[in-house]
Amino acid sequence: MQILPIFAALRRHKLVMWLLILEIALTCAIVCNSMFLIAQNLQRMHMPSGIAEHELVQIQMAYIGTRPDSGARTQADLAALRQIPGVTQVALVDKLPFGSGNNSNIKLKPDQPQPSMNAGLYFGENLLPTFGVKLIAGRSFAPEEFVTLDQALQGINDNSPNDLPHVAIVTQAMAQRLWPVQNALGKTFYIGKDIPLRVVGVLARLTRPNTLQAGPAFSFVVPISENLSDGGGSYVVRSKPQDRARVLRDAVAKLKAIDPNRVVLAHRTYDEARAAFFQADQSMAGTLVGVCVVLLVVTALGIGGLASFWVAQRRKQIGIRRAIGATRGDILRYFQTENFLIVSFGIAIGMLLAFVLNAVLMKFYELPHLPLYYLPIGALALWGLGQLAVLGPALRAAAVPPVVATRSV
Amino acid sequence: MMFGYYLDLALRSLRRNKVLTTLMVLALALGIGACITTLTVLKLLSGDPIPQKSAQLFYPQLDPYPANQPFSRSGKRLPFLMSYVDAMNLIHAHKAERQAAMAMSQVKLMPPSGEGKPFYAQGVLATADFFPMFDAPFQYGSGWTAADDDSRAQVVVIAGYLNDKLFGGANSVGKMIRIEDHDFRIIGVLRAWAPQPRFYALHLGGRSYGKGDAVFLPLQGARADGLMPSAMMGYGKSIDVDHLESAEAIWLGLWVQLPNAAAVSTYRSFLGNYAREQVSLGRFRKSHTALSGLMEWMRSEHVVPEDVRLQAGLAFGFLLICVVNTVGLLLAKCLRRSREIGVRRALGASRGAIFAQFMVEAAIVGLAGGVLGLCFAELGLLGIRHQPAQYASLAHLDLSMFLFTFVVALAASLVAGLLPAWRACVVAPAPQLKDA
Incomplete structure (x- = not known):
């Protein structure tokens, strides 16, 4: 898989690319910190009491x-x-x-x-x-x-x-x-x-x-x-x-x-008494889970929307590539790789943002440092999300017939 | 009228790509819904409990704690309650326009007819100025006087909802009610009155939100019957609970009404003199005092729960992502229409006209997002009302938040529209036409 042509293409779409990166970075920062807060709440809620x-x-x-x-x-x-x-x-x-x-x-x-x-x-x-x-x-x-x-x-x-x-x-x-x-x-x-x-x-x-x-x-x-x-x-x-x-x-x-x-x-x-004591923690955890899910959905829709825009814009190029010998798999992998690169870049910036956000939260709340293992988990989640969101548009791109290349040049 | 034309163009463009339009509106609406929900709660919690009076109400603090057992380790915070001796000294000095000491107590009420079960309610033990100072409105009767305080009168003022429950809303002044196995004569019935949050109950052990306290009793009279305050802290070796009035313990909140800045500075110096006098008498070790306005006091005591602030911050982060998302999608749409823009430019539309056209399109997305966001906010508040928090039942959208929703929606969409509109208006017409 050649990466260089992807970079060359992305250079022509800097603005949209940076918007995507920004969105992924913000999502990554907020989701990592929210997951951490949820984990903290769950840990509190499952604290042993020592009694029967x-x-x-x-x-x-x-x-x-x-x-x-x-x-x-x-x-x-x-x-x-x-x-x-x-x-x-x-x-x-x-x-x-x-x-x-x-x-x-x-x-x-x-x-x-x-x-x-x-x-x-x-x-x-x-x-x-x-x-x-x-x-x-x-x-x-x-x-x-x-x-x-x-x-x-x-x-x-x-x-x-x-x-x-x-x-x-x-x-x-x-x-x-x-x-x-x-x-x-x-x-x-x-x-x-x-x-x-x-x-x-x-x-x-x-x-x-x-x-x-x-x-x-x-x-x-x-x-x-x-x-x-x-x-x-x-x-x-x-x-x-x-x-x-x-x-x-x-x-x-x-x-x-x-x-x-x-x-x-x-x-x-x-058991009821204990649940009542932790009710506020429970509802906070519920809110955070809800926000994370909606946030990931919105980000996925954003990625999907922009990807389908790119596919529509590049129909002719895709047709030409197909006409000169690229397989459907090549086209599919092209968009998947492009998405992977953009998401990776977003994750890299998002990790930094996540630690900044964690530092801000630590100032106001009694909260430990964000553990490092949240980073690979967050990265995997966002990579998966990106691939899922781009799959539809990429499949549509792969379905573009080579004959498009011959039309109205 | 160009605006009408832009509107028509925008609607056509939005209709052309329904999926993309729906995505933009939906994302924006979710962000706005989350923001409005959390802001409503934040506003509810950080609101002014008594707007017409809050600028005149002040909370004095003294420090009777011994040197080897300071109230706070840092020494920065003063005791948040007052001992009986100090509260009475300050009240009897009459240096403020009005002044009242108060404590909260969980009291057992017996229904008057003797039928029905006894139940517990939140009671306020206060001195006479409580009602006029806090503008508590009376439906029947009135409060008690300073003379009633001194004579330890066995009288009570009850809340409107308690009057409805016990007497079916009829004028119950003069009737008797049994509180903690002592008979009290009702002298007043309040109208619905429940400052949110209940600022005077802060640190006294009462509830902060909800329908309000049920019974109001003269402090000395209720204490003579053995009613205990819900909150007390000792600064001696132990608290002599049988003689709280002379004990080395803080258990009262004192509020004073000071009409203007001159009165505030006079009271401040009076408070300082009082503390220094107590130091010279050997009662106090430290002469530092504090006098905070109501709103300042609530801020410094962190009345708003941290979770609520966190949720509001989270909601704004969420809105930011939604705006970035909208920028990207609008930009994608606008770049796709380069040819259309080229044609319009070639036919004589100015850059300003193109810019305006795209901003109108963004504003329509914003308005739609606002309407849908309002629905999401109502859903969110419905969820909040089912939460266990004390303030849950109060979470409703008011008119100002309703209007604010559209301000946020328009602002968010116009900010999101700026970049795409600018990109659209700098499109050079010639290459686009050549290609066609």
């Missing part, structure tokens, strides 16, 4: 006000929930991964001016077996280590260490961040008003409720038990995945039966 996601349902209860019997009411609810057939574990917890809730600043020494890190704080009786998180070192909490949330808050206000929890279970990621080379078990860290917590166990993974950008796997659990007066807590019920829908229905009915006046803020399977 498909076995849990969540029933979020409204704040019932301060009542003397709230502890007893909570225990009655939990006992009733436990009796539902198929239920294996039940807990009242203050937070779940991918939800709302506060985080804590962690210090390694009391009176340290800046915290060492920030992590999600979980509590609730029976939380570990209900969540189904894996303990990889140390032990779980002993019953006598638990204090109630009221007691803990009172303890903070009165400065009485006896009312405060003394131990914590941290995630492996948090342990490695605080003590990179040492064993975390037995070490002490401080939260809030320099409250010391000794590490008694290490979890494989427990993703924090939110603020994922501060390190998704940093979280810890303290032995504080919740009751309904603490507000915003959720009953979490564990069962086999296939039983979830029924368990959720039965659980809400049971809770309503115990107190018809109570307000259930939300009841859903954990």
Whole structure:
């Protein structure tokens, strides 16, 4: 295949050629960056939580006000929930991964001016077996280590260490961040008003409720038990995945039966809760996919339109080439090669533009560098697109009969 | 009338190559549809929530944080809320035309008749100037007074939609309503009032968009009944939630109304003096303060979500590609018609006439693209309304965006038409004729 005649022909169509190159370059830059953003969104959406996601349902209860019997009411609810057939574990917890809730600043020494890190704080009786998180070192909490949330808050206000929890279970990621080379078990860290917590166990993974950008796997659990007066807590019920829908229905009915006046803020399977948390990411990814597809279609139509214009303009030359011995395949390959050259040039400029665009985006958004492997993927996609778009016009060109050469010269 | 002739020529030319024309219009329409959709959302989100008043509303900030525990690590941002003590000191100084402190609270409402289930609604705890300062319109009754604030009156102003729901839209002033297990007397019912975004709820934990807050309670009266603010941050060792009014915690937003530049600069110096006084009293460590206008405050607090800006940028990139695409296709068409142009030139058409003819052709493509783009934009907004975002239900095309669609469409097509029209008008007539 001779390339030189193609260059000679393109030199006579500089303006149209440059427009094509520009269009391909812009498309390449935008599509590469959009694909990258989509991949980032998908990565976030598929982040592991570390809990038995498909076995849990969540029933979020409204704040019932301060009542003397709230502890007893909570225990009655939990006992009733436990009796539902198929239920294996039940807990009242203050937070779940991918939800709302506060985080804590962690210090390694009391009176340290800046915290060492920030992590999600979980509590609730029976939380570990209900969540189904894996303990990889140390032990779980002993019953006598638990204090109630009221007691803990009172303890903070009165400065009485006896009312405060003394131990914590941290995630492996948090342990490695605080003590990179040492064993975390037995070490002490401080939260809030320099409250010391000794590490008694290490979890494989427990993703924090939110603020994922501060390190998704940093979280810890303290032995504080919740009751309904603490507000915003959720009953979490564990069962086999296939039983979830029924368990959720039965659980809400049971809770309503115990107190018809109570307000259930939300009841859903954990999978639904997780999907709701990532809904914005999902719709953004959907928008980006839509834009990419439409953009590629528009570019393909542009390439096809200009190619068919060129074919129409060169009918006579094609006829002459056919008359002096070029085969149909030669003509077909001519237009395909021409398209390949133009698209390659567009891709080359598009790659540079893609990195410029990535740099601009990085200024405004928390975004890593565009990985290099996006370039060959983008190039392959655009080459394929170009060949597809040019195929129709090129076939039409190949069908031009040699007799055209003899007409009206 | 030459314009009519160009129009006729353009329509003939567009009809001659239907596929190419359809491609151009379709591509342009997609680009315009995407732009108008995202711009409508952007405009909705960055709009002025209270246009008649926003120039007079200001948000003061103080910094009570201790030196070893600064509010922001860089030290550049001031605490975005205020402690009760400071808010009350500033309110009682009466240095602004109007001033009100506010917090948001999720409250449980019990339907008055006792039938029906209790439900949760968004409540505002505020001081008396809230209603006149934010121009909240009353359907029945009125707001409360500063005296009601001081006497911890158990009164409430409810939103029009809540009045419709609970009292069927009848005048409910004087009736009682149960909020968080305490009885409050209704003294006012608002007309539909929901600034978008709800600027006063920023950092207070409320919703930013939607139909508005349901109940408005006097701050001190509601606090006396134990209603808790949705957002609070401590700057001491811990927050004493039982005594929030004296706690080392920020949990109130303060807004002041300042009618002119002189009042603003007077208030600014008052605020500075107040902070310095607090430093000398040992309450504050730093005397820096800030006083931001409403629109400036919303910009600095990034009210518009980043995703929306990104989508708008993406849509413009898309439009750019569509314009380049149109340039290429128009150029192809025009080069193909070199002979026709040669004939017209030889018969006496000036270069200007050829240029005008091709620009008219581009403008027709643009207008068609605009009409179709409008349809795409409506489809896009329909899609936005089905998204989970808080502002979703507000995404509608207004008249200005409707007109703007055609401005964008015409501008895009004329820019796209420039190069082909110029190429057409510089075609030399002689060689084209010789060839024929």
